[in-house]
Amino acid sequence: MSVYGQNHFTWNGTLRDLHGSYTGFCTGRGRPSMTATLSSSSGLEVLLSTLQNVGDVESTLNILSVLDELLSAGTDGRIHYMIKKGGSEALLTALVKYGHTFSPNYTILIPLLHLLAKVGHKDRRIGMKAEEAGAVLLTLNLLKHNGQHARRTAACLWVIQVFCSSVSTANLIGENHGLDVIYRLIPQYTTKHLHAIKAAINAFSALLCTKANVCSAVSKEYISGFLWLYEDWHSKDNQDVAIAIRHALLCCLLKATDSTAGRQAFLSQGGIRLLYQTAQTCLLSKNLECLVEPSVQLMRKCLPRIPLPVTSDQSAYSFLLPGTPAFTDVSETPDESSDESDAEEAEDNHEANNRDYDDDLETDLNKLRLPPDPDRPKELLTQYSCFCPELSHDFQELDLSSETGDSSTASSSSDDEVVLLNKDRTKTTASRDSSTSDGSYSEMEISSRDMPAAAHLEACDFHSHSSILGTSPGFRTMVRGAMGEASPCQREDEQDNEEDGTEEFYHHTIIDRLLERHGAGIPHHDPKLYCAVASKTKSIPDFSILAFPDFWGHLPPPGHQPMAPRKPNIQRQKVFEDIQRFLKTDDIINHVVFDLEDSNLQCHSDSLRFFSKFESGNLRKAVQVRRYEYDLILNPDVNSSQHTQWFYFEVSNMAADVPYRFNVINCEKSNSQFNYGMQPVLYSVKEALEGRPHWISTGTEICYFRNNFCPAQGRRRTTFYTLTFTITFKHSEDVCYLAYHYPYTYSALMAHLKILQKSVDPAKVFFKQQTLCSTLAGNSCPIVTITACPVSRRWKDLHQMRNRPYIVLTSRVHPGESNASWVMKGTLEFLCSNDLVAQSLREAFVFKIIPMLNPDGVINGTNRCDLNSKDLNRQWSKPDPLLSPTIYHTKGFLYYLNIIGRTPVVFCDYHGHSRKKNVFLYGCSIKETLWQSGSAVDTVGLKEDPGYRGLQTGTQEHQEMGMKFCHSLLSVTKDTRILYSRKLINHIDLDHNMLDHKSHNCFEDDEPPCAEEIEYSGGCPTLKGSDLDSDIDSNMAHVDDDDKEHSAQKHQQDSISQSQQSSIKNHLFPPQTAIR
């Protein structure tokens, strides 16, 4: 009769065919006689139809019992199947039929209500269906008349609870005094009828899903009533028998405080203090642990929103864009309405959860189209021919006898200067734009005469330290100790010098002497060169100070740094500390100790000092909250009021061995690797001078969670997160730097490129740095060409060279992703190295590298955007030549390669990711990525190198990634001469197992859910083993005095044997596979 297909089944018979055989079961003495001809779909329909039509009590009870057994034994699939077959309607019809009589039969009603609650719980449209059936007010009426019967009350309450899944149903119940009826059923502490009490609280809670009901509950002061009840149950439940009730009360309060009015009522009734105190006692008992989390959520939610202590939400840095009278932040519109609407709030939260998911990944498969035509006329592309110097260079120098270090070779910089390098410190060539002609000076003279800006920088680069030198004897001692001199007479001189113009000289010599004594000898780094390069870097605030780590350099610390373990409940502890600010104000200092916009600020002598007015620096304000706790506010991206996440600042005047708590209070991302073992990085000047110039992952008690700050000027939609960490400094009076991740400045890149250029053998490596374009602020965006020089000038060799395929690599379009620059540094160093693979790569490809697509952003410490407050990575489709020059010209250059028939074989843009670990590759879209990788879309993801699992990747690992990425490029070459070079194969096999990595689907979420709720807008945390179904089941098993007849019925139910039941089940429901 029925046909089972692979994924469907069909009913071919009619109801009438089977009705006869079923009535036997229904009217017989509880002995169902299943016939083999019964079809699965018909059986259930017949059962449901009989339920609605049969008037006989016993049959109805039998049907209910069978249905209940069937549903409780199976999976949710069965319930959904029954709903599809009209199960809810059938139960509602039966309810109306049995509930409407003058003296309702509770023997039937109770199991009926139970079943309805179970089914309705899974039926999203149950509220509407109940309204249509006229069952809503009927149930409320049954409830009103049965206040003395706990089982009946509970049964009605569960049904009311599930009806409230529909807003209109909840409002209907509310309008008919449902709130009052139910509230009266919740007594003070008692040990009786806990099920019914819990059902009442849950039903009340469910009613609060509508604004009208919440308003009504608030106006009737039920919020304070619930607080009072909670306190009563909390204080009297000494034996912990009513934990579920207490939990339900908290969940009810959580629902009530979804609205502004509810939160205000909670706050004004002293809810915070009460919850804080009760939570403290709950913390002492393992049993009560489950009450702490909802208490914390409730307090977080109700704490008043505090505007950020800044005068404007706009960045402290603004930039006048070309062609605009004044900047406008088009990315947002200020919200003028002050009336907070809950609907908007919900939207807000939704947005917070989703807005930054995979920022860099195009997930909309429908957006994939054929590549568009070039966005500009072909004539405009010829300007890019100059960026392929390898195609026109004649390599005449190959014929000359090679002279090492001759700056006229191919490796010579196109820049207008020749720079100072370590090896020729004492005698240097004067720069070409120098006004002097004889060209031979001591280093210091050159600095001060030929590069006035550089000299200024050198004088000032200890500025922040010099201010400490002026006030802090400890630091003076430290520097002198480090220099190994302490002559009193000299000291006097120095003090005198500080008053007049020779201060510059003094500092200059300090640096010289420090470098002489402690120069770290960091590969590919030269402090003097860094100064010289930095002096040309243009910043909005016109930086005149260098951060010590950038100047001095960084060496990766020895060994790997594992993930920091997360202390259990650390977030809870921090939230409690934050709530205490609100409750206990006597130790609150709230003193501003740093303000980017107010340089005259006076600090307490014993407070920490902060500073961030240097390249890539980002700290807008620091507020000392308590003796050893500071709130830090980050500066939004230039010309905008958003994108705060990256930070880099200097801190000094610390005492050793004291834990200082730092809270970065205006982060914007909805989650962070700081919740999963990442630590901020710290650089200590004292340590550096003692020979350990390392950025170190550091900090304890780290967590990241949503806070209750809001924008200063009512941009309400923004949600802020706190990153909190505790640092215990090793040295007193040190000068330290803290950053989100390893900083890598624009000046570092420019210095690095110069050093690389000097490092290569110009006879072998063609290394050419050019300026792709000028940025908005007037900095040059470098483009680097790396390839192997031809073996000779013979046509064949030149031809081979000029026919190499192109590989284009870019990075750092997002300034906050400094790790991308470290990876790029690794790539560049590797490609310039003597490694065999590198040599092969140079012989196989021409590399075009644009290592920093967003120099201005990097310089000015932005996190995401360029100076025009635009995410440059979102400008590719229509880059504006004036406003996004680096993107416009990178794209133009790619077009150019395309029209000359040299479309790159690989184009890769390096990024960082704030919420994923390890290394992974994305294509332009999931679809394209998987297609390119030859994988089926829904089965396999991309391969990830899991080699860094469990580690915090440091600069060493980043650089290694850049190197390994190059290794993988070998596989792209079609040059068999290179591929089958025995020397190379041996080299790779020995050193790198690049072909043999375990793979891992990188689209799977890396992280287990965070142990603690980052948001506080979610629902009530569930209590184990306390779902609706198990409550109902225990109500069924439980026999009250008022329902004695149930006992007999229960017996009858049991009389249907297990085997019979399972045979019924087998016939009533299609096999699981058949359910779709």
Ligand SMILES: [Zn+2]
């Ligand atoms: Zn990015």
